[in-house]
Amino acid sequence: MTTKLRIAYQRFTSCGGCQLTLLNCERELPLVEKFFDIAEFPILCSNNDSDCFLDVALAEGSISSVEDLQRLLALRRRARFLLAVGACALSGGVNALAHDRELLLADIDGAETLRVETFPAQPIANFVQVDGEIPGCPPEGSDYLRFLGVLQQGGLPGEYAVPVCMECRLRENRCLLIDGKLPCLGPVTRGGCLARCPSYGAICEGCRGAVPEANFAEHFQLLLQTGLTATEVRGRLERFMGRNDEGY
Ligand code: SF4
Ligand code: SF4
Numbered sequence: 001m002t003t004k005l006r007i008a009y010q011r012f013t014s015c016g017g018c019q020l021t022l023l024n025c026e027r028e029l030p031l032v033e034k035f036f037d038i039a040e041f042p043i044l045c046s047n048n049d050s051d052c053f054l055d056v057a058l059a060e061g062s063i064s065s066v067e068d069l070q071r072l073l074a075l076r077r078r079a080r081f082l083l084a085v086g087a088c089a090l091s092g093g094v095n096a097l098a099h100d101r102e103l104l105l106a107d108i109d110g111a112e113t114l115r116v117e118t119f120p121a122q123p124i125a126n127f128v129q130v131d132g133e134i135p136g137c138p139p140e141g142s143d144y145l146r147f148l149g150v151l152q153q154g155g156l157p158g159e160y161a162v163p164v165c166m167e168c169r170l171r172e173n174r175c176l177l178i179d180g181k182l183p184c185l186g187p188v189t190r191g192g193c194l195a196r197c198p199s200y201g202a203i204c205e206g207c208r209g210a211v212p213e214a215n216f217a218e219h220f221q222l223l224l225q226t227g228l229t230a231t232e233v234r235g236r237l238e239r240f241m242g243r244n245d246e247g248y
Contacts, residue, residue, distance in 0.1 A: 004035060004036055004037040005035070005036050005037065005055040005056055005151060005152060006036070006037045006039050006052065006053070006054050006055050006056075007036050007037070007038055007039065007041075007054060007055060007056040007057070007058065008038075008039050008040035008041065008054050008056075008057050008058070008075070008078075008079070009022075009038075009040065009041040009043075009044075009057075009058045009060070009085075010040065010042075010057065010058070010059055010060070010071065010075055011042075011043075011060045011061050012059065012060065012061030012062060012063055012064075012068045012071070012072065012088075012089070012124075013061045013062045013063065013064040013065070013068060013088065013095050013121055014060050014061030014062065014086065014088045014089070014093070014095070016043070016060075017086075017137075017138040018060045018085050018086035018134075018136075018138040018139055019041075019043055019060055019085075020043075020138070021136075021138040021139055021140070021141055021144070022141070022144045023043070023044065024141060025141040025144065025145060028141075028145055032148060035148075035152045036056075036148065036152070039052050039054060040052075040054075051078070052078070053078055053079075053080075054075075054078045054079040054080065055079070055080050055081065055151075056079065056080070056081045056082075056083065056151055057075050057076070057078065057079035057081070057082045057083070058083050058085050058134075059072065059075060059082060059083065059084055059085060059089055059124055060085040060086050060088070060089055061086070061088045061089055061095075062088040062089065062092045062093060062095045062096060062121035062122055062123060062124070063121065063122050063123075063124060063126070063127055064095060064118045064119060064120070064121040064122070065117065065118045065119070066117065069127060072124065072127055072128060073127070073128065076128040076129070081131040081132065081151070081156065082124075082128065082129070082130055082131055082132075083130070083131065083132040083133070083134055083147065084123070084124045084125065084130045084132070084133050084134070085134045085139060086134065086135070086136060086137060086138055086139055087135070087136065087137035087207055087208075087209065087240050088121070088137075089123060089124045090123055090124075090125075090133055090135060090209050091123050091209055091240055091241060091242040092120075092121045092122055092123050092242065093121075093137060093240065094137075094239065095121035096120065096121045096122065096242070097238075097239065098120070098121075101118075101120065105118075123242070131156060132147065132156055132157060133159070133209075134147055135160065135190060135192065135207075135208040135209050136192075136193065136207055136208050137207035137208075137240065140192060140193055140196075142192075143192060159190070159212060160190040160191050160192040160208070160211070161190075161211070161212055162190075162191045162211070163186060163187055163188065163189060163190065163191055163211040163214070164185075164186035164187075164189045164190070164191045164193065164195050164198070164204045164208070164211075165186040165187045165195075166191055167191045167192075167193070167194050167195040168186055168195035168198045168199070168204075170195075171194065171195055171199055173195060173198050173199055176198055176201075176203050177203075177222065177226070181225070181226050181227075182203050182226060183203060183223050183226045183228055183233070183236060184198065184203040184204050185203070185204045185205060185206035185219075185236065185237070186198060186203075186204040187214075187215070187219055187222075188206065188210055188211060188214035188215070188216060188219045188237075188241070189204055189206045189207075189208055189209070189210065189211060189214075189240075190208045190209055190210065190211040190212075191208070191211070192208060193208060205236075205239065205240065206236070206237070206239065206240045206241060207240050208240070209240055209241055210241045216237065219237075220233055220237070223236070223237075
C-alpha cells in the first residue's frame with residue numbers, strides 16, 4: 001500500500017481564490033484524497049491539525065502582518081516541502097500595489113476605525129525558504145494536479161520555462177501585441193495557462209509572473225509603442241512581477 005503524504009493548505013493575505021481553484025477540481029479530488037492525508041485545510045475540513053509534521057505545506061497569500069509572519073514561520077518549521085501558491089505568495093500580488101497605504105487604509109476603513117497592525121505586503125520567499133512555486137492569479141487546476149502528482153512520485157516539479165507567447169502561437173491566436181498594438185505581457189510571462197486570456201481576445205496581464213530570461217528592456221520599448229506612458233508600462237509590469245529597482 002502507498003504511504004499517503006500529509007499535506008496542509010494555509011491562507012495568508014489573499015482573496016482565497018487560489019484554494020477555490022483546487023476545490024473546483026471536483027473530478028480529481030477523490031484521487032487527491034486517495035494519495036494525500038489532508039491534515040489542515042480550513043475551508044475544506046472541520047477538523048484541522050495545526051501542529052503535526054507535514055510532508056507538504058501549501059501557502060497562499062502575501063505576508064502583511066505579524067500574525068501572518070508567525071503562522072508562516074510555524075508552518076515552515078512543520079513542513080518538509082513548502083510551496084508558495086499564487087501571485088500574492090510569489091510577488092506580493094495586487095496586495096503589494098498600495099503605494100500610499102495610509103491613504104488606502106483611511107479610504108477603506110475610515111480614519112476612526114480600529115485597525116489591525118499591518119506592514120506592506122511581501123512575498124513569502126522574503127521570510128522563509130520556498131521549495132516550489134505554483135504560479136497564477138489564480139493558478140490553473142492543472143498546476144495543482146501536476147505538482148501533487150510529481151510530489152506523490154517523490155519529486156519536485158521544475159519551473160515553467162516557456163512564455164505565454166509560445167502557447168499562444170501554438171493555439172494559432174492572432175497576436176494582440178504585434179497585430180493589435182495592445183499592451184500584452186505574453187512575451188515576459190511564464191506559460192502553463194495555455195494562453196488563457198489571449199485565446200479569448202484579452203491581453204495577458206502577466207498573472208503567472210516573469211518567465212526565466214524575460215527580456216524586460218526589450219518588452220518595455222515594445223509596450224511604449226502601444227501608446228502607454230513609461231509610468232503606465234512600469235505599473236503593468238510591476239503588478240505581478242514585483243518592483244524592478246534597476247529600471248527597465
Ligand atoms: S497575443 Fe500576447 S501572448 Fe499571444 S503571441 Fe501576442 S504577445 Fe504573445
Ligand atoms: S494569459 Fe496571462 S493573465 Fe491570462 S491566465 Fe495566462 S498568465 Fe494569467
